[in-house]
Amino acid sequence: MSVLIVGSTALDSIKTPKAENPRLLGGSASHAAVAASFFSPVKLVGVVGEDFPKRYIQLYKRHRIDLEGLQILPGKTFHWSGEYELNMNNRRTLLTELGVFETFTPTLPKAHQSSQFVLLANIAPSLQSHVLNQMQRPRFIAADTMDLWLNIALPDLLKLINRLDAFVLNDSEAHQLTKEDNVFAALRKIHKLGPKYVIIKKGSHGSILSGPQGFFICPAYPLHKVVDPTGAGDSFVGGMMGYLATAKGSIDQNIRRAMIYGSVVASFCCEGFGLNRTTRIRRSHINQRVKELTKLTKF
């Protein structure tokens, strides 16, 4: 089964204390799509401008990502620029040029409307809902978000959350949404907003799933060095959804392992700028780290 992924497709200029990389391929949908592509076919829905480098189109294609839903419009590609502090945990946005994203309305090609696995990667919640409105009956809908939408589009976001099977957010967003410092108390409150599965991402501390079978404490793969964490969260959900779309059995049977796979793809993402490292790995590298992670958590 394939995964339909909608989200941002962008050019990222990323500064860390050690290096500066302009106009990398970025955006939530790019990271999620490449991550998912290791496990299942991917249909990408997004928008880029005429300045979008051909080599990035080639990159998508090398990952066999279906680009029928990628609009190329007159104007500039969404450009984000950010800077990380020394500890790689805090980042600040230096610049956001929306470009063609300003007027983007995702329209699903006919063939996409019957997709069974849908990932609404980070993008305005009104657009995420707009995508859902065009769909028939997906089997599993997951969405990610960011603090910006909690700040400026909370009513839209709440409407969206109520339509999801799985809602994925990071710990500071969970705190912002629920006013709960305790992650398990926050999970409980978020379930009341609708989703059967809630996943809170905690960066290098891993992630927590709350679902019908209780909690799952998902570890992060140990990294001695983080080069650039941009897109790690998107890679996590992308990898998870890709795994879920092709795994046999129920969501409940597979979601824990799916998170482990997502966690491992996210670890590769952190080891290079943008998608530099993720695009250089194969499924066998992922399997190897999953094996290691299994050993690292056994007791």
Added chain:
Amino acid sequence: MSVLIVGSTALDSIKTPKAENPRLLGGSASHAAVAASFFSPVKLVGVVGEDFPKRYIQLYKRHRIDLEGLQILPGKTFHWSGEYELNMNNRRTLLTELGVFETFTPTLPKAHQSSQFVLLANIAPSLQSHVLNQMQRPRFIAADTMDLWLNIALPDLLKLINRLDAFVLNDSEAHQLTKEDNVFAALRKIHKLGPKYVIIKKGSHGSILSGPQGFFICPAYPLHKVVDPTGAGDSFVGGMMGYLATAKGSIDQNIRRAMIYGSVVASFCCEGFGLNRTTRIRRSHINQRVKELTKLTKF
């Protein structure tokens, strides 16, 4: 086998946003000793003043803690007073009255000197070393510390670390000691100071072991509510050492499970003020949570 535990024995006055509790039984050795007592016999080494409430002596005795090494001296018991912020992560010290601790020199009774398992719970590193100097050949020596000693007694602490089998510290202390933000990079540096096993505690995010068999990612038991985290780290190492002292097989075979047991005892510690909750549980409650934690981490 029994565990010898040396550390502080104190009265703690703890303020949280919800409540205030004066003169609870506290101190690193008290928490660690009670935690260890669920698994093995414990010999406590510490000092209290004449004001030390009889009911706390009774409490130690109910846990069958050997008090031959507990000195009762003229003067006041060490008194610490602290206040937690709303998120229960940040605390500030309101008052520290050293009392009889000011001139304390731990002297080991003859019977204690041949102990095989030694936990040097948080106390000045010079005193931790002084205890080691009186011992024959312990099979396994672990020590905990705190930021204060990194600030005012680093040379003493480094000398001590070099004599340990296992060094336990929290993530901010690991950062302070190594200048490494990355916990795995920090672990590598701390090994170079001597210990075969290094454990970094990360509070509600669990802990990480680095040892001869690689890393172990140890989860924290999920708590919906933290009443008072004081002593959780001491309970963790205490529980771990108690488990290790009685488990059959090598340290390598047992240390991961020992950390899981320690983690569970620490979870109980957080659910009440001081030792209020920990002293009300039985081994069966611990086993139950270990079972749950096993389920929560399976994939």
